[in-house]
Amino acid sequence: MIDSYLTLAKPATARVNRKKSRFLGFVFPIDSAERIEEKRAELRRTYRDATHHCWASRLLCDELVIESADDDGEPAGSSGPPILHHLSGADVVNVLAVVVRYYGGTKLGVGGLIRAYGDTAQEALAKATVIRKRVTVHLQVSYPPEVTSGVMATLHRFNAQIERIEYDALATAVVGLPPSQGDRFREAVREATGAQATMEVLA
Numbered sequence: 001m002i003d004s005y006l007t008l009a010k011p012a013t014a015r016v017n018r019k020k021s022r023f024l025g026f027v028f029p030i031d032s033a034e035r036i037e038e039k040r041a042e043l044r045r046t047y048r049d050a051t052h053h054c055w056a057s058r059l060l061c062d063e064l065v066i067e068s069a070d071d072d073g074e075p076a077g078s079s080g081p082p083i084l085h086h087l088s089g090a091d092v093v094n095v096l097a098v099v100v101r102y103y104g105g106t107k108l109g110v111g112g113l114i115r116a117y118g119d120t121a122q123e124a125l126a127k128a129t130v131i132r133k134r135v136t137v138h139l140q141v142s143y144p145p146e147v148t149s150g151v152m153a154t155l156h157r158f159n160a161q162i163e164r165i166e167y168d169a170l171a172t173a174v175v176g177l178p179p180s181q182g183d184r185f186r187e188a189v190r191e192a193t194g195a196q197a198t199m200e201v202l203a
Contacts, residue, residue, distance in 0.1 A: 002135055003178035005060055007094045009131045014123035018116045020104025024050075025124035027097045033059065036068075036096050043098055051103040054117060056084035060093040074101075074117075078110045082118035090125050097121045136161070136176040141189060143197035145171050150192035158185050174202065 007029050014025040024047070028039050036057050044053055056069040067088070069080030083097050099120045108116060143151050148171060155162060161176035177185055182201075189197050 001179040001182075002060070002063060003180050004132050004134045005094070006090070006092045006130050006132055008092060009129040012124050012128035014120055014127055016116060016120040016123060018104075018108060018112065019106040021106070021108065021116070022102040022104065023116050023120040024100040024102075025097070025120035026100070027095060027121070027124045027128050029094060030057070030059070030096045031094055039096055040098060043100065047100045049102075050100045052079070052101040053098060054079035054083060054101070055096065055098040056080050056087055056121070057096045058084070058087050058093045065093055074113055075110050078113035079117040082114045083121040086118060086121045086125055090130065092125075092130060097124065135179055137179045137182055138163070138174060138176050138202040139182070139185070140200045140202055141173045141175065141197055142170045142199075143173075143189075143193050147193040147196055151189060151197065154185070154188045154192045158188070160185070 008027060009029070011026065011028045016023040016025070026043065030036055030039065036059070040053065040055060047053070052072045052074055054070060054072045054074060057067070059066045067084060069084040071078060071080045079099065083099055087095055087097055099117050141151060145167060151173065155173070155175060158177060158181055162173060163176055164174040166172045186199055189199065
């Protein structure tokens with residue numbers, strides 16, 4: 001299970017010139033496929049006179065990293081994959097990289113395009129601030145008040161984030177934990193309360 005991941009704190013940009021062609025690089029933190037489409041559409045409006053808008057993304061979906069890349073009319077494999085290569089190399093997720101090209105009149109060849117698109121993406125990433133984000137699963141624990149000491153001891157042992165506690169006929173605690181600790185925490189609470197506690201994962 002993924003307890004944390006690397007992503008970008010904010011957007012960054014870069015510019016590379018190769019044989020009179022201009023390459024503008026953009027990297028963005030994103031959190032959904034919809035945001036990818038919105039950002040790409042925004043750049044197409046802003047740079048509507050550009051020759052190509054090539055891009056790549058890495059999006060974390062549950063436990064999987066979904067990778068996408070597009071050459072936007074450049075020779076196959078010459079632009080989107082080199083951009084994606086640098087995103088993968090930086091091990092960042094929830095990131096979109098777009099490289100906008102203005103053709104300068106001189107063909108670069110496939111090798112030249114690979115280097116130009118890759119270098120532009122790499123330079124934009126180098127200007128970005130990479131941060132680590134923690135993943136938290138939120139659990140609601142319900143238990144009879146008489147087993148409160150066992151629940152509290154377990155919460156402290158797992159260093160759980162106590163977000164809310166309410167006392168009624170049943171006590172209810174909402175806590176946050178890294179996903180990898182979820183199963184062990186459930187078992188520890190069961191043992192500490194004599195199986196009198198129930199747990200529910202909150203959305």
